Amino acid sequence: MHDDVLSELLRPLWLIDVFYSMWKAGGVWGVKGHDDNCAIIHYMVEGGCVISFGDGAPPVRVHEGDLVIFPHGTAHTFASAPEAPTRPLSALVPHCRPGESGVVRVGAPPYKTLMLCASLHYSAIGEPRLYQALPRIIVLRRRMLEGEPLLLRTLDSLPSELGRTAPGSRLVTLRAFETVLVLSLRIAMEQLAEESPTLRALHHPGISKALVAIHGSYAEPWTVESLSREAGMSRSVFSQLFRELVGEPPMRHLTMRRLQEARRLLADTSVPQQDIAQRIGYRSQVGFHLAFRKEFDMTPGEYRACRAVRTRLIPRDRADHHGT
Template structure:
């Protein structure tokens, strides 16, 4: 089994499209964003800005060369300084259609701040089970980027690449931003683990092994005891630590991973329900049926029929 926890956790996640924009700002300026169902990336090419949220948390300063990732598209404001008057993002960018690119000027000349932004759209069915536990903002400072040559080269090449109209440019741009996104999470896992329990879970030598087992081999009839052995920890220590870092018990996490794969199979294939139950690790179709209905308030068959015309259901249990 592959021992790369980040690859296994992110394997179900696939980006479907990207909207990107180049921002030029000067003088006193501010932009107020909104919640969005996507991941957002801000890369400070020149100058800097201040990020703030709609609560009492401390503002975060971004400087030249810094990279900010918002895994959940959380609403935020970016501005020249704290307290600056803001303009709604929807006013500046009323049509953020995936696959498009825009150049936006805000404030007044001279434009000393330049920022590359992107909204990364992904399929909700493929959202990793642990993904929701990631922090709302991950900041990769310039000094962390220096040792990541692939990430630096990708960021440096993006401004020229996104302006091209050559064949395949849209796909190239999508894959470039996907690379930026995944490499950012890798740096966060390795360098910024203390900032988030979810990042600590990915970085912890024992819990990461259990996560790799759950996400990479979900068909295996795991128990708390066998996962604890995989992690090299006692059952009690493992169960407590897993819950503290991941935010849910190990068997609950395994169930959600299995059902995530079931949703993918139901949405994308015509594999019979009994076979899907076997493929995701259930000994019987009845057990699969009951677990799916408890989680999504509908049967697998109902979900398959509904998914042909509507979005994936939102879990009714936490």
């Protein structure tokens, strides 16, 4: 079994599309974004800006060379100063769709701030609960990136991909941003663990082993006792610390990982429905049926039928791209 918790955590989370742009800003400027169902990246190529959430939390100042990740696309404002007037993001990029790229100018020349921005759209079916618990913003300072040559080379090469139409450019860009996201979360896990219970869980030597077991071998007949042995901890200490860091009991987390996989398999009509229960660790169809209905308020069969209808409603070119 792999001992890499980040790989196991992100394995079900696959990117399906990306919109990226180079922002050039000058003078007094501000942009107000909105909640989005995607991960967002801001990389400060030159200059800097101030990020705020409008809920009373202190603004975050980012500088040249800093990388900012919004794992859940949380609405935020980025501006030249905390009190700068803002324009809605939708007014600046009104018709941008995933897969497109562009250059956006805001404020007035001379443009002293240059920022690479991207919206990474991933499949909601595969979003792990532990990923959902990541903080709304992760700030990686320039000094933290200095020991990550692969990440820096990828970030530095992305601006040259803007507007390219060479064969495979769209897929190359998608995979490049996927690499940026994974490497960023690895740095956060290693260097910012104390800032978030979820990052602490990923970094903790015992809890991370249990998470690898749950996410990588979910079909095994795990119990609290066997998971605590996997973690090298006593049952009581393990249960308490797991709940504190992950936000739910170990068996609840295991159940949700199994049901997450069930939804993925149900969305794939080539997988016989009667095989799914055993494939995700349930010893009976009845147990799987009851657990799925309790969590999603529909039966596995109803879920598969709903997914089939949604797939038929997706335009052909869009559906084809989802398979990349």
